Amino acid sequence: MQSTKPAILCTGPVDESIINSPGYTDADIDVIPFTTISMELPESTQRQIKDILPRKTVVVFTSSNAVRSVAAYMKEKPAGWTIFCIGNTTFSLAKEYFGEENIKDTASTASKLAEKIIPVINAAEVIFFCGNLRRSELPDALREKGIAVKEVIVYKTSLAPVSINKKYDAVIFFSPSAAESFFSKNSVPRHTALFVMGETTALSIKKFSTNPIITGDEPDKNKLISQAIRFVRDDQA
Numbered sequence: 001m002q003s004t005k006p007a008i009l010c011t012g013p014v015d016e017s018i019i020n021s022p023g024y025t026d027a028d029i030d031v032i033p034f035t036t037i038s039m040e041l042p043e044s045t046q047r048q049i050k051d052i053l054p055r056k057t058v059v060v061f062t063s064s065n066a067v068r069s070v071a072a073y074m075k076e077k078p079a080g081w082t083i084f085c086i087g088n089t090t091f092s093l094a095k096e097y098f099g100e101e102n103i104k105d106t107a108s109t110a111s112k113l114a115e116k117i118i119p120v121i122n123a124a125e126v127i128f129f130c131g132n133l134r135r136s137e138l139p140d141a142l143r144e145k146g147i148a149v150k151e152v153i154v155y156k157t158s159l160a161p162v163s164i165n166k167k168y169d170a171v172i173f174f175s176p177s178a179a180e181s182f183f184s185k186n187s188v189p190r191h192t193a194l195f196v197m198g199e200t201t202a203l204s205i206k207k208f209s210t211n212p213i214i215t216g217d218e219p220d221k222n223k224l225i226s227q228a229i230r231f232v233r234d235d236q237a
Helices: 043-052 064-071 089-098 110-117 137-144 176-183 199-205 221-236
Strands: 007-010 028-031 035-038 057-061 081-086 103-107 125-131 148-159 170-173 193-196 213-215
Touching: 007 221, 035 176, 043 148, 057 064, 057 110, 064 089, 064 125, 064 148, 081 089, 081 110, 089 103, 103 110, 110 137, 125 137, 137 148, 148 176, 170 176, 170 221, 176 199, 193 199, 193 221, 199 213, 213 221
Parallel strands: 007 028, 007 170, 057 081, 057 125, 081 103, 125 148, 170 193, 193 213
Antiparallel strands: 035 148
16 A cells, blocks of 8 residues: 655665654655765875874864764874864764864854854864865865865765656755755656755755755754654645
């Protein structure tokens, strides 16, 4: 029998135990990642990370993948780091691996994080651990203020587009690259609501669709899914 529950698609990885928890039973949720992540690094990058770990420096993370990748080469918490990072998942991982005492500040977006970095640091250089498809807002903003940014690519994102035949009441995007990958092979009905983690993903989607875009209240996957469930449930009530 076909389900009468609203259907939601997550275009990025989500913990299956969360999807199957009681709080998510009001919708049928499919998880189909439209990107793949690789953390296999060349020896030159591995040496670079190991060289930075003991240094006294300012470090920036805008991705939980970057935190995980760097932490894999760490033997002890870097006592000399002053860390700025995106909030929620990235912050939680940075706190776990590097220590909350080393985290100077957080923000909900890369642009807002740059605004917090600029007035308070006096370092000549900032280390930005990022992926190969990183957005330019943060490094551009810092460089415009005369702050040198050393970018260290610590993971690689590849697009993994899939053709989808099912019609969804909502589609959730966690990154601009997932949006680009999804819309390279798919379109959505006009009634489908599009949920995004942040402003940069919303801007990316606007290139492909005129459907309503709802930005999450916080950059948190679980809360964004819950918000989408409430929306489609109430919309069909």
